[in-house]
Amino acid sequence: MKTEMMAAVLYGKEHLEVEPVAVPKIGRGDVLVRVRAALTCGTDVKVFRRGYHARMIVPPALFGHELAGDVVAVGEDVKGFRVGQRVVAANSAPCLDCYYCKRGLENLCEDLLFNNGAYAEYIRIPARIVKRNMYEIPANVSYQDAALIEPLACVMRGLEETHVRPGDHVAVIGLGPIGLMFVRLAKIYGARVIALGRRPTQLDRAARMGAEELLNTSTEKNVVQSVKDLTKGRGVDIAIEAVGKPSTWQMAVSMLRRGGTVNFFGGCPNDSHVALDTSLLHYSEITCKASFHHTPMHIRKGLEAVTRGDITARDFVNREEPLTNLLEVMRHLMSHNGHMKTAIIP
Amino acid sequence: METAVSEVATKSDHAVPAANIPATMKAAVYVGKQTVRIEEVDTPRIEPGEILVRVEACGICHTDLKKIEYDLLAGPRIFGHETAGTVVAAGQGVTAYEPGDRVVAFHHIPCLDCFYCYRRLYAQCPVYKKVGITAGYEPAGGGFGQYIRVMDWIVQRGVERIPDTVSFERASLVEPFNTCHKAINTADPQPGDVVAILGQGPIGLMFTLLAKRAGARVIATDTIDTRLALSRSFGADISLDARSQDLSASVKKLSDGRGADLVIVAVSAPGLVEQAVRCSRPGAKILLFSQTSDKERVEVSGADICVSERMLFGSYSASVDLQKESARLVFGPEMPLEDLISHRLPLDQIASGFQLARNPDERSLKIIVQPQRWTS
Secondary structure, three states, X not given: OOOEEEEEEEEEOOEEEEEEEEOOOOOOOOEEEEEEEEEOOHHHHHHHHHOOOOOOOOOOEEOOOEEEEEEEEEOOOOOOOOOOOEEEEOOEEOOOOOOOHHHOOHHHOOOOEEOOOOOEOEEEEOHHHHHHHXXXXXXXXXXXXXXXXXXXXXXXXXXXXXXXXXXXXXXXXXXXXXXXXXXXXXXXXXXXXXXXXXXXXHHHHHHHOOOOEEEEOOOOOOHHXXXXXXXXXXXXXXXXXXXXXXXXHHHHHHOEEEEEEEEEOOOOOOOOOOOOOHHHHHHOOOEEEEOOOOOHXXXXXXXXXXXXXXXXXXXXXXEEXXXXXXXXXXXXXXXXXXXXXXXXXX | OHHHHHHHHXXXXXXXXXXXXXXXEEEEEEEEOOEEEEEEEEOOOOOOOOEEEEEEEEEOOHHHHHHHHOOOOOOOEOOOOEEEEEXXXXXXXXXXXXXXXXXXXXXXXXXXXXXXXXXXXXXXXXXXXOOXXXXXXXXXXXXXXXXXXXXXXXXXXXXXXXXXXXXXXXXXXXXXXXXXXXHHHHHOOOOOOEEEEEXXXXXXXXXXHHHHHOOOEEEEEEOOHHHHHHHHHOOOOEEEEOOOOOHHHHHHHOOOOOOEEEEEEOXXXXXXXXXXXXXXXXXXXXXXXXXXXXXXXXOOOHHHHHOOOOEEEXXXXXXXXXXXXXXXXXXXXXXXXXXXXXXXXXXXXXXXXXXXXXXXXXXXXXXXXXXXXXXO
């Protein structure tokens, strides 16, 4: 067993190094995984650009959180996993014992345990994640497919929280990987999707994911009016903001029908503020929701969806790069919009 | 005001029965004692606010069969309530429809203004329980007659126009589709749920389409091979032959050993509700859709409901709230509903249609009567 490995360490704003570090030691309930695929995520790019994240990671730290790989060592107390198994592990696990966990809000757990370090040859999966949020990958599912379950679980929960129903008009603003997952799932759930994006390539992808109507926000003069025109003047039942900008949060609210629900899925930079029209909110009974993170139930549902083939890496991952290129990949993703995920193969 | 009055007058001119509306017509009349006879009866007359529709297609529903078989409602009555046709006369004051319009009409429409309507339990509304369409005798739907009188509260809310591109037969599916649409919304399957649908007749197959549309995984069961095959093309992930398989064991195997999250009972047969309970996981919902006869008793273990925390519930008839959306789905290309129609029978062959609906064969599904056709 090697004692040293290559891993990405995030030091701060736009500062990361791929460098030799010690292979993590595992405790009695932990599992050591040889990473076979680690996917880039918009949140990673955000963290790289900003140098911080509210809850998930505090630099300097090992980096990366969407992964799948092979079990190479198991602690003595581990049950249900053995060396050689292909596994996928989520990036967190709740305590199941706090105020929030007892109310089914495990994503808001007071003691949510995060795990980073997917951009590395090996990663330690701590006991709590092994117990609650790690699964063997079914034979027909690839590492990259499996690594999608973390973002997918967030999206599934986000969509369920808006109580989408078959036949609903759902507007999805922002067509990165997350927005496209919303398009695909909303379509699978029977909704009629209006996809809003800035680039023709993204809109093409949204059409392939099942969007019924496409609106190019960089050429459309009045986006909100266009959305209303597509819904008999009413507005959409549900709007999903998958960008993370105060201006699109506002836009999302203004395209709702009376009694509609908005999900502010894209997190904005710290200290952002949004001004909302109070009479619109009040007299039109707008429900504003935001969704953060996932729960063990949704990780499980995400794995089921990937296993069924509802979501596959083919549609969401369009590049593979070795770990040594991570800095370049992050810089590229930061400066270019409209990208899908890159699979880092350490 | 002058103008408005004269407009109404113009409309009412249309209401004078045109020369091509015969004074008498043919209808399949339920005369009691399990007997339906083709009779010559008076063509119904309409009052102000009503319309007269020439029936082009009317589906046979299992509730028709039960009413006849168990003599649930005293004769004489003319049944048939999945009706599509052409407006041939519009009564005084009717402005929304005129002769020539192709329409479907619902025979039950609620008042929207009572205890039950405010709770969206439309099928329990006293006005809803009245039948608002008749071909003569006690109002009973009338679609198995050549002309129907559509009463005013139905004209106001229970009529949908058929696009030119859609056949009357397909359009006649709006009513049964709406009943399934309402039931699936009440049952509210969640994406990824396992939904077992017992029975893949026309109703069961519509449930398969709708459950799939909601993102559920569908296990369809039946005893007829063609229906099992069709269920898969309608979106069922798995179909099970109830003749040869232990349904509850199979359903459990397909749901990680748990049982289905929701079971829809879309056929009525002795012991079936108990089987539905056995196919379901603890805490599951079981929807009784086809148990429409008060003569039918069901037996289940109380502990399967109480201790295992299951929910047994019913859904009956249509929802006016979903009527337009149902019409849109039936008229649009999304649902392969044409595949449900297996027979188009002239009125004089209605008895063989009842017979076939009661004892379906490999080929039969939705049987539609075309009252304007006549063979003998």
